[in-house]
Amino acid sequence: MGIAAEAIKDFKGFNLKNMPEVEPLSSGHRACQGCGEILALRQAMKALGTNVVVCSATGCMEIVTSPFPQTAWNVPWIHVAFENTSAVVSGVEAAYKAMNRKGKINQPDVTFLAYGGDGSTADIGIQALSGALERGHNFIYICLDNEAYMNTGIQRSSSTPWGASTTTSPAGKYSKGQSTWKKNMPAIAVAHEIPYVATASPAYPVDLMNKVKKASMIPGPAYLHFYSPCPTGWRCGGDESVAVARLAVQSKVFPLYEVIDGQYVLSRKVAKPKPISEYFKMQRRFRHLTETDVQMIQERIDAEYAELLKKCGVEA
Amino acid sequence: MGKRIGVEVSIAAAEAAALADVDVIAAYPITPQTHIVEHLSELVADGHLDAEFIPVESEHSAMSCCIGSSAAGARTFTATSSQGYALMSEICYIASSMRLPIVMTVANRALSAPISIWNDHADMMMSRDTGWIQTVAENGQEVVDLIFHAFKVGEDHRVLLPVQVNLDGFILSHMIEPIHMPDKAEVDAYLPPYKPAMRLDPAHPVSMGPVGMPDIYTEAKMAQDQALRNSKAVIVEAWKEFGDKFGRYYKPVETYKTEDAETIIVSMGSISETAMTAADALRAKGKKVGVARIRLWRPFPEAELFEPVKGAKNLVVLDRAMNFSGGDTGILGGEVKSVLFDQNHHPSLRNFFVGLGGRDITVQNFEEMVEKASANGGKPVPYEIINVRD
Ligand SMILES: Cc1ncc(C[n+]2csc(CCOP(=O)(O)OP(=O)(O)O)c2C)c(N)n1
Ligand code: SF4
Ligand SMILES: [Mg+2]
Numbered sequence A: 001m002g003i004a005a006e007a008i009k010d011f012k013g014f015n016l017k018n019m020p021e022v023e024p025l026s027s028g029h030r031a032c033q034g035c036g037e038i039l040a041l042r043q044a045m046k047a048l049g050t051n052v053v054v055c056s057a058t059g060c061m062e063i064v065t066s067p068f069p070q071t072a073w074n075v076p077w078i079h080v081a082f083e084n085t086s087a088v089v090s091g092v093e094a095a096y097k098a099m100n101r102k103g104k105i106n107q108p109d110v111t112f113l114a115y116g117g118d119g120s121t122a123d124i125g126i127q128a129l130s131g132a133l134e135r136g137h138n139f140i141y142i143c144l145d146n147e148a149y150m151n152t153g154i155q156r157s158s159s160t161p162w163g164a165s166t167t168t169s170p171a172g173k174y175s176k177g178q179s180t181w182k183k184n185m186p187a188i189a190v191a192h193e194i195p196y197v198a199t200a201s202p203a204y205p206v207d208l209m210n211k212v213k214k215a216s217m218i219p220g221p222a223y224l225h226f227y228s229p230c231p232t233g234w235r236c237g238g239d240e241s242v243a244v245a246r247l248a249v250q251s252k253v254f255p256l257y258e259v260i261d262g263q264y265v266l267s268r269k270v271a272k273p274k275p276i277s278e279y280f281k282m283q284r285r286f287r288h289l290t291e292t293d294v295q296m297i298q299e300r301i302d303a304e305y306a307e308l309l310k311k312c313g314v315e316a
Numbered sequence B: 001m002g003k004r005i006g007v008e009v010s011i012a013a014a015e016a017a018a019l020a021d022v023d024v025i026a027a028y029p030i031t032p033q034t035h036i037v038e039h040l041s042e043l044v045a046d047g048h049l050d051a052e053f054i055p056v057e058s059e060h061s062a063m064s065c066c067i068g069s070s071a072a073g074a075r076t077f078t079a080t081s082s083q084g085y086a087l088m089s090e091i092c093y094i095a096s097s098m099r100l101p102i103v104m105t106v107a108n109r110a111l112s113a114p115i116s117i118w119n120d121h122a123d124m125m126m127s128r129d130t131g132w133i134q135t136v137a138e139n140g141q142e143v144v145d146l147i148f149h150a151f152k153v154g155e156d157h158r159v160l161l162p163v164q165v166n167l168d169g170f171i172l173s174h175m176i177e178p179i180h181m182p183d184k185a186e187v188d189a190y191l192p193p194y195k196p197a198m199r200l201d202p203a204h205p206v207s208m209g210p211v212g213m214p215d216i217y218t219e220a221k222m223a224q225d226q227a228l229r230n231s232k233a234v235i236v237e238a239w240k241e242f243g244d245k246f247g248r249y250y251k252p253v254e255t256y257k258t259e260d261a262e263t264i265i266v267s268m269g270s271i272s273e274t275a276m277t278a279a280d281a282l283r284a285k286g287k288k289v290g291v292a293r294i295r296l297w298r299p300f301p302e303a304e305l306f307e308p309v310k311g312a313k314n315l316v317v318l319d320r321a322m323n324f325s326g327g328d329t330g331i332l333g334g335e336v337k338s339v340l341f342d343q344n345h346h347p348s349l350r351n352f353f354v355g356l357g358g359r360d361i362t363v364q365n366f367e368e369m370v371e372k373a374s375a376n377g378g379k380p381v382p383y384e385i386i387n388v389r390d
Helices: A003-007 A036-048 A085-101 A118-124 A126-135 A185-190 A205-217 A238-250 A276-281 A291-312 B009-019 B034-045 B059-071 B082-097 B122-126 B140-155 B184-190 B214-246 B271-284 B302-309 B331-342 B363-375
Strands: A052-056 A077-079 A111-117 A140-145 A196-200 A222-227 A257-260 A263-266 B003-008 B024-027 B052-055 B076-080 B103-108 B133-136 B163-168 B176-181 B253-256 B263-267 B289-294 B296-298 B314-319 B348-353
Touching: A003 A205, A036 A052, A036 A111, A036 A140, A036 A205, A036 A222, A036 A238, A052 A085, A077 A085, A077 B059, A085 A111, A085 A126, A085 B024, A085 B052, A085 B059, A111 A118, A118 A126, A118 A140, A118 A185, A126 A140, A126 A185, A126 B059, A140 A185, A140 A205, A185 A196, A185 A222, A196 A205, A205 A222, A222 A238, A238 A276, A263 A291, A276 A291, B003 B009, B009 B034, B009 B103, B009 B140, B009 B176, B024 B034, B024 B059, B034 B052, B034 B076, B052 B059, B059 B076, B059 B082, B076 B082, B082 B122, B082 B214, B103 B122, B103 B140, B133 B140, B133 B214, B140 B163, B140 B176, B140 B184, B140 B214, B184 B214, B214 B296, B253 B271, B253 B302, B263 B271, B263 B302, B263 B363, B271 B289, B271 B363, B289 B302, B302 B331, B314 B331, B314 B363, B331 B348, B348 B363
Parallel strands: A052 A077, A052 A111, A111 A140, A140 A222, A196 A222, B024 B052, B024 B076, B076 B103, B103 B163, B133 B163, B263 B289, B263 B314, B314 B348
Antiparallel strands: A196 A257, A257 A263, B003 B176, B133 B296, B253 B289
């Protein structure tokens, strides 16, 4: 049995009856209505509880939770810069390790969490993240993927999907919007051969919280990739973000899975997949796409999903 | 009791950090800093030092790890040079703004391009405005002593600032020098354990590094500036205590034969040893020359610098980094002029750029500079690069 499988073999999950009441990330933050990032982060924090140190990258979730002298954090939290949260958490974890060993403190069970947006994770902070994963620090990394740099005004990132119109990949006469395919961050994390990688969505809160809890039980690095709708940047209604998130899973755009000790495990198989056009229709960032474009994207999504099923050993 | 040993200065610097019982070291190799961090990782590997050594993937991450570690309450050390400093500089500003007492040695080296591994002060000048306390060593003994002093001052609750100890790359870092290494008990008697003012602790949650809106940013910067200015008293106090315990007394500006000097050379770092040799050579020829060496670079010791130089007719100010088209003076030259202006004092001043990217500087060069300063007659003259081919 691998490290991760061993650590979670007696894991008992959350369900709607045993939801923890604790709110380490409290209301009163300044996120937009319907923000998928803050929703996912709140669910994650409920799963982790309060014996945790949180390291934040610059981005929406830093800005909206920490306007001095207010803070939405009921747990220790530190923000340093945009691209270095994985290095900051490495330092925190190492400090706890050294101080516990030297008898300067007696706090052996603290969980260390770092989070960043997709820009912070897949672009400017990928080096620091790779370093921290490779060195094997005992921490959880959460990528809050809203598929663009939202904090600075909806610029494209390498996690923006093909065809999405952003302020630096605008749709126009000679442009379909984003002209590259979304970077596969979970696969990059898996390539580091860390014990645990998972994808999750705030539309499936129990699944998300269980994955966070497992990540906290597993020694070594864990990478979690959260699909996080941004009504402001995706141009959908604030009351629609959970519906969009659910549709992303149901249309195979954002499949939910775990990679435990390198083994892919599908979290839920999409029985009757919805066409991607339904998902696109809810978001005005895709409204310029033609039927042919949508067809081409659908083929790519189908192929990617088939590939994933194969990795998970699930029949198509 | 400690002992006097012949040792490479980099090794001694690492031993000093170990004697300070650092908890976390995060560092990335760059010449000429490498021997410091190599020796630290060796000390950890051999069990001589109980610490976490984080072999980070960049200097940017080194300083970021240091921030995380220091904020978690651990005594934290790193070292770098030149391009490494340049890469981490974004985070250096944040370390001082977050008031974290990290200690870093910088083995001073030129900045690219052209790439040069050799010594000058370009990295030190680049770090000037980061809000760190900065000291500059002249010899190996000073490097060791300044490291103990750095932890003592930075961690003092009246200060809480990071400290950068500068030492000239190769010229100091790779020299074998006779150095008195104190023993653990002596260091412990001088340097108490680090007690953070606050730390990242689930039992006492704090938020560090929040957003500062326009209604608070100016006040935050003012408080930070005051902390750095106020640190001078603690720096001097900690040097006094160091002298009383170890018998080696330090002050912000060191002087050599300045009392009766007509010409004073103002310098920083190991070049001051050549300057003192030159002063003696010139004195043998009947020229009254002295040296004022700046040991405390930040907070800048205005009064302590003016005091020894105020009687001199001529000043030779040495800059060891470029100040591209920044008016008629170099960086140190400008600082010295500003002190003189405030005192309404107008000696004959010449500002020279010397020893860039490892260029040797000889006693003859000093004679030439002193000659030029004496001959100038008080007219403002732009800086001049010494010992340069046309
Ligand atoms: C070194 C640096 N470059 C650029 C920025 C500007 N910046 C701040 S947040 C941000 C985008 C954040 O995007 P992402 O990580 O996806 O987080 P989101 O805001 O979407 O949650 C950018 C470009 C910065 N703060 N620091
Ligand atoms: S812009 Fe988007 S990600 Fe940022 S707070 Fe608003 S909804 Fe959330
Ligand atoms: Mg984003």
